Amino acid sequence: MDKIIYFDYCALIIIIVLFISVFSRKMTHGKVNKAFIATLLTTLLTIILDIIAISLDNSNGEYITAKYVFHGLYLLIHNMSVPVYILYLIALTDTWHKIRTNIYIKYLLPLPIVVVAILLVINVFNLKTFYLDANLHYTRGPWFPLVYISALIYVVFGAYYVWQYKKTFRRSRFWALMSIFLAIAFATVMQMLFPRYPIEMFATSLGLLFIAMMIQRPEENIDVITDLHNIHAYSTDIKRGLTNQKQITIILINLSNYASLRDIAGYDAGHDLLRSVAKRLAELNKASKAHADLYYLDKGRFRVVIDHLHHDKVDSLANAINHSLESGIVVKNLNLNLMPYVCVAEFPGIIENYDALMYFGERLSLDYDYTGEVLYANEIFKKERFDLMNKLDDIIENALINRKFQVYYQPIFSVKENRFNSAEALLRLIDDKFGFISPELFIPAAEQSGAIHRIGTYVLEEVCDFIASDDFKKLNLDYIEVNLSVAQCMHKDLPSQVMNVLRKYKLSPDKINLEITETIASCAQNTMAENLDILTKEGVSFSLDDYGTGYSNIQRVASLPLKIVKLDRTFVNCENNPRMSIVLENTIHMLKDMEMEIVAEGIETEQLMKRFADMNCEYIQGYYYSKPIPRDEFVKYILENQPA
Ligand code: C2E
Numbered sequence: 075m076d077k078i079i080y081f082d083y084c085a086l087i088i089i090i091v092l093f094i095s096v097f098s099r100k101m102t103h104g105k106v107n108k109a110f111i112a113t114l115l116t117t118l119l120t121i122i123l124d125i126i127a128i129s130l131d132n133s134n135g136e137y138i139t140a141k142y143v144f145h146g147l148y149l150l151i152h153n154m155s156v157p158v159y160i161l162y163l164i165a166l167t168d169t170w171h172k173i174r175t176n177i178y179i180k181y182l183l184p185l186p187i188v189v190v191a192i193l194l195v196i197n198v199f200n201l202k203t204f205y206l207d208a209n210l211h212y213t214r215g216p217w218f219p220l221v222y223i224s225a226l227i228y229v230v231f232g233a234y235y236v237w238q239y240k241k242t243f244r245r246s247r248f249w250a251l252m253s254i255f256l257a258i259a260f261a262t263v264m265q266m267l268f269p270r271y272p273i274e275m276f277a278t279s280l281g282l283l284f285i286a287m288m289i290q291r292p293e294e295n296i297d298v299i300t301d302l303h304n305i306h307a308y309s310t311d312i313k314r315g316l317t318n319q320k321q322i323t324i325i326l327i328n329l330s331n332y333a334s335l336r337d338i339a340g341y342d343a344g345h346d347l348l349r350s351v352a353k354r355l356a357e358l359n360k361a362s363k364a365h366a367d368l369y370y371l372d373k374g375r376f377r378v379v380i381d382h383l384h385h386d387k388v389d390s391l392a393n394a395i396n397h398s399l400e401s402g403i404v405v406k407n408l409n410l411n412l413m414p415y416v417c418v419a420e421f422p423g424i425i426e427n428y429d430a431l432m433y434f435g436e437r438l439s440l441d442y443d444y445t446g447e448v449l450y451a452n453e454i455f456k457k458e459r460f461d462l463m464n465k466l467d468d469i470i471e472n473a474l475i476n477r478k479f480q481v482y483y484q485p486i487f488s489v490k491e492n493r494f495n496s497a498e499a500l501l502r503l504i505d506d507k508f509g510f511i512s513p514e515l516f517i518p519a520a521e522q523s524g525a526i527h528r529i530g531t532y533v534l535e536e537v538c539d540f541i542a543s544d545d546f547k548k549l550n551l552d553y554i555e556v557n558l559s560v561a562q563c564m565h566k567d568l569p570s571q572v573m574n575v576l577r578k579y580k581l582s583p584d585k586i587n588l589e590i591t592e593t594i595a596s597c598a599q600n601t602m603a604e605n606l607d608i609l610t611k612e613g614v615s616f617s618l619d620d621y622g623t624g625y626s627n628i629q630r631v632a633s634l635p636l637k638i639v640k641l642d643r644t645f646v647n648c649e650n651n652p653r654m655s656i657v658l659e660n661t662i663h664m665l666k667d668m669e670m671e672i673v674a675e676g677i678e679t680e681q682l683m684k685r686f687a688d689m690n691c692e693y694i695q696g697y698y699y700s701k702p703i704p705r706d707e708f709v710k711y712i713l714e715n716q717p718a
């Protein structure tokens with residue numbers, strides 16, 4: 075009875091389509107793609123050999139030699155397809171380094187296929203594995219079960235391998251990888267029951283189709299602009315490497331001025347720039363033989379990931395990259411000068427986990443000065459700071475619960491009245507482990523986590539409690555300035571929150587003055603403007619803090635109901651710059667004309683104090699008088715220093 079050949083034809087079509095898709099989608103680079111192509115190739119060969127062998131069996135002719143040759147080749151190549159698929163699994167799980175160091179797997183894994191090869195060679199002499207019967211039909215010999223056992227060993231090992239790394243795959247991917255084994259098992263049983271229907275290759279090709287659909291998806295992992303791996307691939311690869319205890323070296327490359335170059339030259343040129351950088355990285359990688367994987371994350375950030383095996387090539391590659399990028403790139407006839415931060419990081423090393431790595435990579439061009447030299451994470455990564463940033467949310471939460479925040483006061487001196495007339499409330503956080511934590515760190519963190527609203531209420535309560543106290547009455551102060559953050563200003567409950575606290579302590583609203591920063595004032599936010607209006611009507615006054623640091627939107631500033639402007643510290647220190655002095659004098663003039671009162675902040679010397687007093691600034695604040703100090707100390711200070 076003839077065997078049905080059509081299943082093989084179908085399998086052939088599927089595999090050919092898969093080949094076309096692999097090449098047309100340019101999925102030919104990288105270990106995983108190469109291993110997948112090898113799997114497709116062995117399957118294709120097996121199918122072709124199967125078709126030839128079946129055709130020979132079905133034909134009327136004798137073709138004895140051809141039958142032996144093609145059946146033998148078929149068995150050999152067919153038996154190789156699962157081991158090749160296992161290589162694909164190893165590439166996919168990125169576990170070469172484990173196989174390499176595990177001598178059992180390294181030497182035992184090839185054994186079954188070697189045995190099959192030997193069986194097939196010996197078969198030429200003893201015909202114990204397969205032979206042609208009296209009718210010249212292909213028949214299995216007494217040693218044939220050994221071939222099955224070899225296949226079984228690989229199937230079991232492969233399935234176990236997928237199972238072992240189950241956690242590193244999403245569930246759909248896990249089942250796609252398993253589908254091949256299920257298909258082979260199902261087909262083998264069916265083929266035993268119905269020998270006329272050789273469906274095994276068809277089932278295998280369906281499994282591969284499934285994998286191509288679920289796993290070999292470049293659109294998920296490839297960056298469309300640079301053709302390098304994207305941020306998603308980076309994150310999966312780095313995390314998988316960590317789970318597999320793989321040691322790697324990463325060259326982090328941040329083009330720190332990418333955004334401004336793109337703004338100047340346009341988006342198309344920006345993309346051309348990225349492509350040129352990607353091309354240079356690929357060329358340097360090839361020349362260095364570091365076999366690195368290249369990634370483009372975003373915002374001009376590239377990553378070069380090198381296996382520990384090629385560790386010795388890292389330094390020269392990093393220097394070559396730095397040198398090449400620093401020399402600039404010509405895009406659309408524009409010579410673009412880059413400011414590349416190139417940094418070498420062992421991973422895991424001083425940077426221990428994925429979050430720290432991402433944090434370091436994000437902050438690289440912000441936290442460190444540009445030197446033009448290759449940087450080393452070992453030398454520059456501030457683990458303490460990362461630990462702090464990482465735990466900041468918990469520290470803030472804990473400080474709120476245990477009332478660890480403290481409000482300090484910094485006196486403000488009125489030149490006109492020759493007395494201290496107010497003070498600024500400044501928040502302090504002293505942690506048991508990390509010590510003093512600057513508000514410039516914890517305020518932004520609290521804004522992100524939302525804790526800022528509770529902190530805001532806390533500060534306001536503390537301040538009002540102080541104002542309502544008997545101590546305060548003795549000080550002859552008019553009001554206390556309280557800082558507001560962006561998030562607080564944008565919250566629609568701000569007015570009621572402030573008024574509730576004032577009411578609770580039975581205070582008149584003119585006892586407090588709220589400070590908003592220039593950034594808040596210049597961002598067009600309706601809620602913010604409404605909040606200011608409501609509170610002003612209630613009698614609360616406002617100051618504009620840090621004036622002169624940001625991009626002052628004068629129009630916006632002029633339209634807000636502000637009573638006081640606080641000149642920023644940096645603005646104040648411009649003595650040695652004659653032009654800035656002119657700006658300063660005219661700014662003060664302009665603000666006076668707008669009928670604003672002025673506080674000069676950050677005044678540290680008598681000379682500066684006099685200078686600003688001469689320039690008609692009403693108020694002076696700074697270390698010249700006092701640093702911010704705790705409530706009790708502040709009371710003592712004012713009592714002792716308030717002119718009679
Ligand atoms: P800011 O409101 O501009 O506060 C003035 C900062 O300048 C304070 O830093 C103060 O200690 C410092 N300073 C004052 N005089 C001098 C001086 O003569 N020389 C020098 N070098 N520095 C001086 P601090 O306390 O570290 O606060 C930093 C920023 O954190 C504040 O800037 C403010 O924006 C924010 N902040 C502080 N407390 C709070 C708060 O309770 N709520 C909110 N939302 N923000 C706060």
Ligand code: MG
Binds near residue numbers: 498557589619
């Ligand atoms: Mg302030």
Ligand code: MG
Binds near residue numbers: 619640642643675
């Ligand atoms: Mg300020």
